[in-house]
Amino acid sequence: MIKKGLSEISQPIEQELDVFEELFKKSIRSKVTLVDLIARYIIRQKGKKIRPLLVLLSAKVAGTINERTYRGAVLVELLHTATLVHDDVVDNADKRRGYWSINAIFKNKIAVLMGDYLLSRGLMIAVEGKDYDFLEVITRTVKRMSEGELLQIRKTRKLDIDEQTYFQIISDKTASLLETCCQIGSLSGSSNSEYHEAMRIFGESIGIAFQIRDDILDYEGSLSTIGKPVGGDIKEKKITLPLIYSLNQVPKNEADKIRKKIKDSSKKENVKDIIEFVRRSNGINYALETAHKYSLKAKEALKILPDSQSKIALEALVDFVIDRKN
Numbered sequence: 296m297i298k299k300g301l302s303e304i305s306q307p308i309e310q311e312l313d314v315f316e317e318l319f320k321k322s323i324r325s326k327v328t329l330v331d332l333i334a335r336y337i338i339r340q341k342g343k344k345i346r347p348l349l350v351l352l353s354a355k356v357a358g359t360i361n362e363r364t365y366r367g368a369v370l371v372e373l374l375h376t377a378t379l380v381h382d383d384v385v386d387n388a389d390k391r392r393g394y395w396s397i398n399a400i401f402k403n404k405i406a407v408l409m410g411d412y413l414l415s416r417g418l419m420i421a422v423e424g425k426d427y428d429f430l431e432v433i434t435r436t437v438k439r440m441s442e443g444e445l446l447q448i449r450k451t452r453k454l455d456i457d458e459q460t461y462f463q464i465i466s467d468k469t470a471s472l473l474e475t476c477c478q479i480g481s482l483s484g485s486s487n488s489e490y491h492e493a494m495r496i497f498g499e500s501i502g503i504a505f506q507i508r509d510d511i512l513d514y515e516g517s518l519s520t521i522g523k524p525v526g527g528d529i530k531e532k533k534i535t536l537p538l539i540y541s542l543n544q545v546p547k548n549e550a551d552k553i554r555k556k557i558k559d560s561s562k563k564e565n566v567k568d569i570i571e572f573v574r575r576s577n578g579i580n581y582a583l584e585t586a587h588k589y590s591l592k593a594k595e596a597l598k599i600l601p602d603s604q605s606k607i608a609l610e611a612l613v614d615f616v617i618d619r620k621n
Contacts, residue, residue, distance in 0.1 A: 299611040301343060307604040308351040311360050315347050315368050322369050322416055323376075333397060333409050337376060340392045346371045346476045348612070349498065353480025356597075356605040357490040360483075366424045367479035370433060373417030375472060378440065380410040385444075386531075429479050436475045443467030447533070454554050456534045462503070470502025493599045497609070500593035505616045507586040510535035512620070514570055514579055526566040532557055536585060537578035538569070544576045590617050 305312055323334040347368040354364040382388070383396040384406050390396060398406035414437075421429045447464045450456045456464070477498030481491045513528040514537055528535055534542075534557070542550045553572055556565040573579060590613045600606055 299615065301345075301348075301615065304608045304611045304615060305348055307608050308348070308355060308360070311351050311355075311365075312344070312348070315351065315365055315372075318365050319347075319369050319372055322373065322420060323413070325412070329405070330409065330412060333401065333405070336394075336397070336400075337380075340394050342392060344372070345612075346375050346472065349473060349476035350480040350483075352605050352609050352612070353477040353494045353498075354484030356484075356600050356603060356609060357481040357487065357494060358485035363424065363426060363483035364480060366420055366426055367429055367483050370417040370421050370426075370429060371472065371476050371479060373413050373420075374433060374437070377410040377413035377417070378472075380406055380413065384410075428482055432475050432478050432482075436471045439467040439471040443469075443471070451532050451534070454532065454534060454557060456539060458536070458539055461534075461536055461539055465503055465506040466499065469506040470499050473502035473505065474498035489599060493596045496596040497593050500589045500596065501613055501616055504586045504589040504593065504613070507536055507582055507589070508617060508619060511537060511579055511582050511586070513537075514573055526560075526570055529557065529566050529569050530560050532560060536582040537573045539578075540581040541573045541576035541578035544578075586617055590614070 320338055323337065325331045325334060350368040350371055351360055351364060354360045354367075379391065380397050383391055384398045384403050387398075388396050389399045396406070397409055401409075417433070418430065421427075421433070443464050443466070446460070447456075447468065450460055450464070474495055475498070477494040478491060481487075481494040485491070510528065513525060513535070515525075529538075542553060545553075553569060556562075556569055559565055560569070593613050594610055597606055597609055
């Protein structure tokens with residue numbers, strides 16, 4: 296089977312994505328000069344646009360793409376962009392997608408306010424369109440994302456994350472937004488409640504697989520291929536699935552030695568030792584197997600949907616998420 300890239304996956308909604316791009320640009324603009332300047336800068340930072348892609352494909356696979364679909368796609372992309380701006384402040388990050396981050400150029404206060412502006416614009420678009428079902432979904436998502444982030448911060452300090460906690464964190468922090476994309480898309484495209492639930496499960500499952508794959512890249516990639524240094528999560532003392540599994544495979548005294556190295560992860564040799572420990576303990580393979588289980592769950596959820604090019608594209612997107620190198 297030939298694996299598809301994002302450009303091929305997006306073919307069934309190529310024209311609709313162009314419409315979305317124009318609507319997103321309009322939605323982010325402002326009469327306030329500073330806000331508009333930052334908005335123009337954000338527009339230049341082209342990401343993968345996986346979230347609007349999911350909204351549009353979910354609408355089309357369940358029924359039709361319409362004005363509500365576009366509003367939903369703009370809403371989730373505004374929310375996603377807002378969280379990225381805020382995350383860069385929290386993480387004190389200097390770069391985003393190869394560009395200087397908003398906080399690096401304009402400082403933290405302006406970056407936080409810009410993030411607030413983006414979120415409020417998204418909510419206003421939903422209110423003006425009377426998309427109250429979208430608002431219910433999105434506000435629950437913001438709550439989950441915040442709780443997931445705070446839970447991770449608390450657990451990172453104690454270095455005591457187990458598998459159950461890990462899945463709670465990634466489900467709330469990452470998968471919830473992809474789940475929301477699929478829910479909003481199907482809500483806009485169809486009135487079939489079974490389709491809505493199927494797409495919710497699909498979004499949650501692909502979101503969990505996406506995050507596990509991202510966590511694996513921290514142990515096997517390189518700066519040139521994944522855009523971030525190997526061991527970046529370790530340096531931030533984030534304990535993810537490959538490491539959780541590995542720690543559970545060794546005696547307590549050996550696990551304690553690794554935890555000490557995590558606490559002192561500013562040393563390059565400690566980061567190297569932790570990566571080697573995870574590779575030796577089969578942590579990467581275990582995480583890959585787990586990601587594949589969620590990818591199969593995502594594909595299984597699609598079976599209730601009628602066959603179409605959009606359905607094929609969603610199945611290909613699952614493969615793309617699992618096989619991606621960045």
